[in-house]
Amino acid sequence: xxxxxxxxxxxxxxxxxxxxxxxxxxxxxxxxxxxxxxxxxxxxxxxxxxxxxxxxxxxxxxxxxxxxxxxxxxxxxxxxxxxxxxxxxxxxxxxxxxxxxxxxxxxxxxxxxxxxxxxxxxxxxxxxxxxxxxxxxxxxxxxxxxxxxxxxxxxxxxxxxxxxxxxxxxxxxxxxxxxxxxxxxxxxxxxxxxxxxxxxxxxxxxxxxxxxxxxxxxxxxxxxxxxxxxxxxxxxxxxxxxxxxxxxxxxxxxxxxxxxxxxxxxxxxxxxxxxxxxxxxxxxxxxxxxxxxxxxxxxxxxxxxxxxxxxxxxxxxxxxxxxxxxxxxxxxxxxxxxxxxxxxxxxxxxxxxxxxxxxxxxxxxxxxxxxxxxxxxxxxxxxxxxxxxxxxxxxxxxxx
Amino acid sequence: xxxxxxxxxxxxxxxxxxxxxxxxxxxxxxxxxxxxxxxxxxxxxxxxxxxxxxxxxxxxxxxxxxxxxxxxxxxxxxxxxxxxxxxxxxxxxxxxxxxxxxxxxxxxxxxxxxxxxxxxxxxxxxxxxxxxxxxxxxxxxxxxxxxxxxxxxxxxxxxxxxxxxxxxxxxxxxxx
Amino acid sequence: xxxxxxxxxxxxxxxxxxxxxxxxxxxxxxxxxxxxxxxxxxxxxxxxxxxxxxxxxxxxxxxxxxxxxxxxxxxxxxxxxxxxxxxxxxxxxxxxxxxxxxxxxxxxxxxxxxxxxxxxxxxxxxxxxxxxxxxxxxxxxxxxxxxxxxxxxxxxxxxxxxxxxxxxxxxxxxxxxxxxxxxxxxxxxxxxxxxxxxxxxxxxxxxxxxxxxxxxxxxxxxxxxxxxxxxxxxxxxxxxxxxxxxxxxxxxxxxxxxxxxxxxxxxxxxxxxxxxxxxxxxxxxxxxxxxxxxxxxxxxxxxxxxxxxxxxxxxxxxxxxxxxxxxxxxxxxxxxxxxxxxxxxxxxxxxxxxxxxxxxxxxxxxxxxxxxxx
Numbered sequence: 015x016x017x018x019x020x021x022x023x024x025x026x027x028x029x030x031x032x033x034x035x036x037x038x039x040x041x042x043x044x045x046x047x048x049x050x051x052x053x054x055x056x057x058x059x060x061x062x063x064x065x066x067x068x069x070x071x072x073x074x075x076x077x078x079x080x081x082x083x084x085x086x087x088x089x090x091x092x093x094x095x096x097x098x099x100x101x102x103x104x105x106x107x108x109x110x111x112x113x114x115x116x117x118x119x120x121x122x123x124x125x126x127x128x129x130x131x132x133x134x135x136x137x138x139x140x141x142x143x144x145x146x147x148x149x150x151x152x153x154x155x156x157x158x159x160x161x162x163x164x165x166x167x168x169x170x171x172x173x174x175x176x177x178x179x180x181x182x183x184x185x186x187x188x189x190x191x192x193x194x195x196x197x198x199x200x201x202x203x204x205x206x207x208x209x210x211x212x213x214x215x216x217x218x219x220x221x222x223x224x225x226x227x228x229x230x231x232x233x234x235x236x237x238x239x240x241x242x243x244x245x246x247x248x249x250x251x252x253x254x255x256x257x258x259x260x261x262x263x264x265x266x267x268x269x270x271x272x273x274x275x276x277x278x279x280x281x282x283x284x285x286x287x288x289x290x291x292x293x294x295x296x297x298x299x300x301x302x303x304x305x306x307x308x309x310x311x312x313x314x315x316x317x318x319x320x321x322x323x324x325x326x327x328x329x330x331x332x333x334x335x336x337x338x339x340x341x342x343x344x345x346x347x348x349x350x351x352x353x354x355x356x357x358x359x360x361x362x363x364x365x366x367x368x369x370x371x372x373x374x375x376x377x378x379x380x381x382x383x384x385x386x387x388x389x390x391x392x393x394x395x396x397x398x399x400x401x402x403x404x405x406x407x408x409x410x411x412x413x414x
Numbered sequence: 415x416x417x418x419x420x421x422x423x424x425x426x427x428x429x430x431x432x433x434x435x436x437x438x439x440x441x442x443x444x445x446x447x448x449x450x451x452x453x454x455x456x457x458x459x460x461x462x463x464x465x466x467x468x469x470x471x472x473x474x475x476x477x478x479x480x481x482x483x484x485x486x487x488x489x490x491x492x493x494x495x496x497x498x499x500x501x502x503x504x505x506x507x508x509x510x511x512x513x514x515x516x517x518x519x520x521x522x523x524x525x526x527x528x529x530x531x532x533x534x535x536x537x538x539x540x541x542x543x544x545x546x547x548x549x550x551x552x553x554x555x556x557x558x559x560x561x562x563x564x565x566x567x568x569x570x571x572x573x574x575x576x577x578x579x580x581x582x583x584x585x586x587x588x589x590x
Numbered sequence: 591x592x593x594x595x596x597x598x599x600x601x602x603x604x605x606x607x608x609x610x611x612x613x614x615x616x617x618x619x620x621x622x623x624x625x626x627x628x629x630x631x632x633x634x635x636x637x638x639x640x641x642x643x644x645x646x647x648x649x650x651x652x653x654x655x656x657x658x659x660x661x662x663x664x665x666x667x668x669x670x671x672x673x674x675x676x677x678x679x680x681x682x683x684x685x686x687x688x689x690x691x692x693x694x695x696x697x698x699x700x701x702x703x704x705x706x707x708x709x710x711x712x713x714x715x716x717x718x719x720x721x722x723x724x725x726x727x728x729x730x731x732x733x734x735x736x737x738x739x740x741x742x743x744x745x746x747x748x749x750x751x752x753x754x755x756x757x758x759x760x761x762x763x764x765x766x767x768x769x770x771x772x773x774x775x776x777x778x779x780x781x782x783x784x785x786x787x788x789x790x791x792x793x794x795x796x797x798x799x800x801x802x803x804x805x806x807x808x809x810x811x812x813x814x815x816x817x818x819x820x821x822x823x824x825x826x827x828x829x830x831x832x833x834x835x836x837x838x839x840x841x842x843x844x845x846x847x848x849x850x851x852x853x854x855x856x857x858x859x860x861x862x863x864x865x866x867x868x869x870x871x872x873x874x875x876x877x878x879x880x881x882x883x884x885x886x887x888x889x890x891x892x893x894x895x896x897x898x899x900x901x902x903x904x905x906x907x908x909x910x911x912x913x914x915x916x917x918x919x920x921x922x923x924x925x926x927x928x929x930x931x932x933x934x935x936x937x938x939x940x941x942x943x944x945x946x947x948x949x950x951x952x953x954x955x956x957x958x959x960x961x962x963x964x
Contacts, residue, residue, distance in 0.1 A: 030753060032753050032754075032757075038836065039832055039833045039836060040833040040834065054757065054934055077499050078497075080497070080538065081497070081499035081538065083536065083538075084499050084500075084534050084536040084538070085499070087536075141930065142833070143833035143834075144833075144930040144931055145824045145825060145827065145832075145833075145929070145930040145931030146928075146929070146930040146931075147625070147629070147927065148442055148625075148628055148629050148927050148928065151629040151630065151631065152629070152630075155457050155630060158457065162466075165468075165469055165472065166469040166471065167471070168471070169469070169471035169472055169473040169537060169550075170472070170473055170535060173534060173535060173536065175536040175537060175538070183537070183541070184471065187469070187470075187471070207441050207445075210437060210438065210440075210441050211438045211441050211442070211928065212930065213422065214422045214427075214428055214434050214437075215428075215434045215435070215438060215929065215930065216424075216428050216429060216430075216431050216434060217431070217825055217929055217930050217931070217932055217936075218930050219422070219424070219428065220932070220933065220936050221930060221931070221932075221933055221936075223421075247418070249416035267415050267416065267417050268415070268416040268417070269416075269417060269418075269419050270416045270417070270418055270419070271418070271419055272418050272419075272421065273421075277421065278419065278421075281419040281420070281421075282419055285419050316541060316542075319546070320587075322544050323544070323545060323546065323586045323587060323588055324587060324588065329544050332493075332544050333491075333493065333544065336493045336496055336497050336542045336544075337493070337496050394933060394934060394935060395757070395834060395835070396828075396831070396834045396931075396933045396934060397933070398834075399833050399834055432811075435925070435928065435929060438928040438929065439924055439925070439928050441928070442628040442924060442927055442928045443628070443924060445627070445628050445629070445630060446624070446627045446628045446924070449627040449628075449630060450627050455630050456626075456627075456630050456631060456632050457630050457631070458630075458631050458632040460632065
């Protein structure tokens with residue numbers, strides 16, 4: 015009988031390298047996770063982003079301030095209106111103008127509708143990847159009702175390009191508030207259905223509870239914001255802490271989690287749908303009359319169409335705004351709003367004139383995503399899926 | 415006020431799988447029986463037999479509006495071309511012949527190309543037009559084509575498209 | 591061994607294989623339409639033959655045609671022999687399980703119109719059991735055949751030269767082997783109660799006494815769960831785990847080879863439904879219907895008897911069997927579209943730490959109760 019030394023008897027067990035993505039059913043938004051697996055256990059996870067990089071920030075420098083709007087639609091494509099609003103507020107801050115109350119209310123209403131859409135999609139996708147396909151369709155169905163309404167207001171389902179610096183493109187159409195209330199009611203019913211299917215189901219709880227948990231300190235260290243941060247128990251919501259638009263006039267609460275795990279993120283999003291519905295309800299009731307844009311003698315908004323057609327003064331003003339762009343004074347400003355994923359910041363620099371000198375975006379999910387390796391290291395391969403899903407990485411926003 | 419979201423207890427009701435599974439079955443089966451036997455809640459549209467009417471603001475294909483005599487309302491001012499973030503509009507301006515009543519008053523588009531493949535349907539061109547010459551209220555999608563050049567629409571084609579009500583004329587009071 | 595017996599066996603094999611194949615194909619339709627109705631959709635209904643759409647049933651034909659003409663893709667570094675063998679090995683056991691299942695009682699061609707006073711199982715020159723093979727250890731045969739199903743899945747993943755497939759086949763191997771234990775153990779209680787391993791005798795016992803689900807409710811639940819795990823469907827679809835390991839062990843399959851996995855999985859739904867029916871829902875037994883007709887026990891009065899011809903009785907019993915199988919299929923489908931998916935370690939915990947102790951406990955309790963009753 016041959017003699018074996020002990021170390022020869024150990025089978026080689028190097029970690030297996032597995033490329034998850036960029037083309038993978040769960041890696042929506044096109045991202046690649048290079049995993050090193052020991053069996054099913056994740057030894058290491060290297061998240062590689064950039065597959066959806068379009069050069070947003072550089073593109074912005076090539077056009078006028080107004081021409082940035084179509085680009086912002088494509089940042090977080092699950093809730094484009096919130097990006098629209100965020101960018102418009104940034105430029106308005108630099109210009110030092112405030113939009114009229116009706117416009118502010120409309121921005122709040124439409125922004126909250128977009129937030130509900132985003133949360134629906136995020137939770138739907140997460141549920142689907144956990145195998146609960148029915149929940150996915152219930153929530154996406156709800157989003158579709160809201161998208162139809164947004165299309166009615168803005169003229170496009172996703173690429174709204176609806177905000178303008180100093181105002182909005184259109185007012186609400188006739189009878190919109192009843193339709194919105196009806197759609198919200200149906201949406202909340204769909205949310206309730208999906209809650210019944212998942213929240214107390216042990217399979218779902220086992221898959222999400224204490225999976226991908228993070229402490230508030232680590233979350234803050236990573237720069238987390240939005241529902242993900244609130245799931246750890248930190249009640250940071252830009253709408254409450256640094257109110258913009260007319261958010262300080264509404265009565266709404268901030269749902270926070272306690273553990274910062276996938277379950278908390280899922281439930282926080284569902285609760286935020288309810289809170290958003292509350293805000294919309296109040297805003298619709300208090301919606302003031304008045305103009306939806308700043309007066310056109312500020313040289314920010316295009317003058318009234320009929321006057322442009324008929325008077326030479328307005329025609330000249332129109333031409334100046336279209337050809338030269340809105341004249342924004344030199345300076346720099348950082349403006350931040352609560353987008354669906356967290357704090358969406360626009361840092362814009364103007365050297366005077368009609369074009370942005372620099373338009374830097376602080377995408378919320380970029381900061382959130384960088385915690386993914388820490389969240390999944392040492393856990394099992396299937397845990398990546400709900401964790402990645404609840405972080406809600408949106409390629410358009412993260413890669414820009 | 416911040417409030418902490420509920421985390422269900424994990425007692426026998428949840429831990430034994432069965433009651434919650436039955437409750438979930440209740441939800442799916444309620445939908446099932448209502449869709450099979452009751453009034454249908456299906457949200458699917460059976461395109462192309464059923465179509466959802468587009469809202470009036472829907473931004474579809476472009477069209478060029480006409481004056482009363484059928485000439486393009488466009489004065490080739492290049493505002494839309496300037497405002498377009500996708501750079502999909504191309505205009506060649508021309509002078510009217512000297513005997514024309516509008517000579518030395520306005521120009522007209524000799525050529526007017528819109529590359530509908532590059533268009534991002536943002537509607538900035540419509541907003542930028544100072545004389546209501548370009549519109550996106552056609553309620554149409556770009557139709558599928560076999561070659562890219564087929565979606566580069568030229569002036570006369572754009573002029574021939576009407577809005578959803580069949581109207582081709584401009585709303586600009588200065589029609590003449 | 592006369593000519594009638596041989597011909598009847600051949601006829602039964604042909605009939606059953608056709609029944610399973612069409613049943614499996616029908617499952618594609620049922621699955622799609624059922625899930626659509628649960629999710630407020632319409633489901634596929636477009637395929638047509640001229641003006642006939644038949645609620646989307648023709649999609650089955652369209653799918654079959656598509657599968658046949660699709661490219662049969664084999665990865666460059668795959669093991670070609672095993673790659674081709676795996677779908678057959680996965681498909682085969684599903685079909686073979688049907689051989690020992692009694693679809694109905696004995697059918698006597700000579701006395702179709704007469705009233706049968708002999709009881710459901712009898713023998714005669716023109717009598718035949720509605721079962722391909724009546725073997726002594728029918729139940730063991732079912733379990734043994736079900737056990738070979740894992741081979742196809744493991745080979746498929748191992749031969750595909752794809753890391754996702756490999757993970758899938760590893761999961762399939764551990765999952766199916768773990769749940770086979772429960773699958774078998776949960777039936778031991780039934781064996782104790784019914785006192786036989788012959789499946790037709792088990793059905794007969796239920797016909798004469800009560801349905802298995804009433805004496806073995808826990809075993810029914812355990813068998814259902816373990817059976818769904820064996821058929822690798824949500825919530826136990828980890829080996830294919832769409833969003834995790836893409837499609838698992840059949841990721842690298844296309845065309846007819848994929849169709850064999852796909853159909854095999856859908857036919858397993860039918861197999862599980864049939865086994866549940868046979869072991870727990872009385873098989874072909876229809877309440878109040880006996881071999882000679884309806885017997886209804888009226889309170890305070892005598893038993894009311896309405897004699898039916900033998901042929902009609904068997905027909906109704908076959909129908910009852912089909913309805914029960916349909917209900918079990920429906921239950922599985924509804925579960926599939928209601929629940930999310932387990933994780934690998936939770937699946938193992940459930941199998942070894944919950945289901946197995948429960949099934950062993952069930953055996954012990956059953957044995958004690960039976961001994962006490964004797």
